[in-house]
Structures are given as C-alpha cells and as structure tokens.
Amino acid sequence: xxxxxxxGNNEKREYSFQAGVLGLNAAxxxxxxxxxxxxxxxxYRYSTLELLNKxxxxxxxxxxxxxxxxxxxxxxxxxxxxxxxxxxxxxxxxIFKAKMDSxxxxxxxxxxxxxxxxNTRMNGMTHSISLGNKATLKTAIGQSFTRTKYLEQYVESxxxxxxxxxxxLDNSKFTANTTLxxxxxxxxxxxAGIIMNWISYN
Numbered sequence: 190x191x192x193x194x195x196x197g198n199n200e201k202r203e204y205s206f207q208a209g210v211l212g213l214n215a216a217x218x219x220x221x222x223x224x225x226x227x228x229x230x231x232x233y234r235y236s237t238l239e240l241l242n243k244x245x246x247x248x249x250x251x252x253x254x255x256x257x258x259x260x261x262x263x264x265x266x267x268x269x270x271x272x273x274x275x276x277x278x279x280x281x282x283x284i285f286k287a288k289m290d291s292x293x294x295x296x297x298x299x300x301x302x303x304x305x306x307x308n309t310r311m312n313g314m315t316h317s318i319s320l321g322n323k324a325t326l327k328t329a330i331g332q333s334f335t336r337t338k339y340l341e342q343y344v345e346s347x348x349x350x351x352x353x354x355x356x357x358l359d360n361s362k363f364t365a366n367t368t369l370x371x372x373x374x375x376x377x378x379x380x381a382g383i384i385m386n387w388i389s390y391n
Contacts (some may be wrong), residue, residue, distance in 0.1 A: 193262040194275050197230035212237050212255070231260045255281035269328075270318025282306035287344045300344040301353065309335045313364075323372040330365045359391040 202219030219232040233239035236255045259277035266272070287302040294300050313331025320326055341354040 194259065194273075194277075195230060196261060196263045198230035199226050199228035208237070210237060227262075229260070229262045231258075234256050252336070253281065253283045256280065272318055273315045274313075275315070276309040276310070276312035278308075280306075281306050287342075289344070289348050291346070301341055302344065302350070303339065303341040305340075306336070306338045309333070320369075324368070325370045325388045326377075327370070328367045331363070333364070335360045348385045361389045361391075363387040 197218030197220075202217070205214075205216045207214040212234045214232065214234045215229070216232040219228065221227045221229070234257050236253065238253055257277065257279040262273065262274040264272040264274070283303075283305050285301075285303045287300050288294070291300075309371045311331055311333040313329060315329040317325060317327045318343070336357070336359050338357040339355070340352070342350050343353040344350055364384070364386050366382060366384040368380060371379045373379055
C-alpha cells in the first residue's frame, strides 16, 4: 500500500493538544526557517485508559496501555528533488495480575496472570524528482520491525507462580522501490517500477 503522511506547516510553527476517549494527543509542526520551504511534523499519543487505570479510576486489570509516535520531515531542494524522512512507532500491551486469594477465583482464567505486548515501528526516506515536464521518478526505502510477545503464568494452590506458556515473534523487513511515471497525454499515464523486500523472522 502507499502511505502518505501530512506535511508540516512551512509558514509558521503550530502546536496542538487533544483529549479524547482513546487517548491524549500532542503535535508540533512548523518550518525550519522563513527562507526555506522545508517543514517538520511530530505527533504523539498516549492511552487515556492507562491514565485512568494508574489513577485508580478503573478496576484492576481493566486498562490496555498504548502510545504511538509519528513524524514527517519534508526537505525540498532546488535541483535535487524533494526528500522526506518519515517514521512511526507504536507500543501497546496489557497485563493481567491474578488475585492471591483463591476465594476470589471465579473461573480458571483468574489464576492465569499474563503479560502481552505488541510493538511496531517503521522508518524510511522518500525522494521524488521531475525529469522534464512529463516524467517523475519516485524512490522510497524503509525498515520496519514488529514484535509480539505473550507470557502466561499459573498460580499454584500454595500461591507460588510458575511459567505456563511463553511465545515471542520478531519480524524485520527492509523495503526499497523505485517508480517512473510518464505522462503520455492528459488521459493516459505510463508507470513502471521495481520493488525489493528483505524479510527476517525470529
């Protein structure tokens, strides 16, 4: 898929803060200087449920924590085309703590504490340059990483804790692609390119 991130305001610096049901969101964007059309945009979000859980508003084990960060740095040039540095990172997880009181165990799952996390990140660079009035060359490279981890334990009758199940999957991927687009007419465009992927699992 083709992912497009918004460019920052290249005329003035701006700040924003939002609070919603899912999370708190803060962003900053602006130009590097008044004489340069380049810009930056940085956005961060944090889970509202996790804040309520830490404040004791929600019941125990009710909060799923997550946070994410994204950025887009736009760097245009007069002769070498336009560059963009971009990335996004997300952290999420949930922890279930078993109650050390067998009288409060209503189901078998009540004595199975677990720790789950799912993290992902992507960083890359794009470049586009016009080759005359009809052709455009676009190139992008990026590296992504995901990790999914699950650890489940078991509370014995004497309240000692033993490991019951553990699983972790790491996925790393490097992608590079180049696309040439040529305008044959107002209604017809020709596009050709190449995509390369390197994937590793652990």
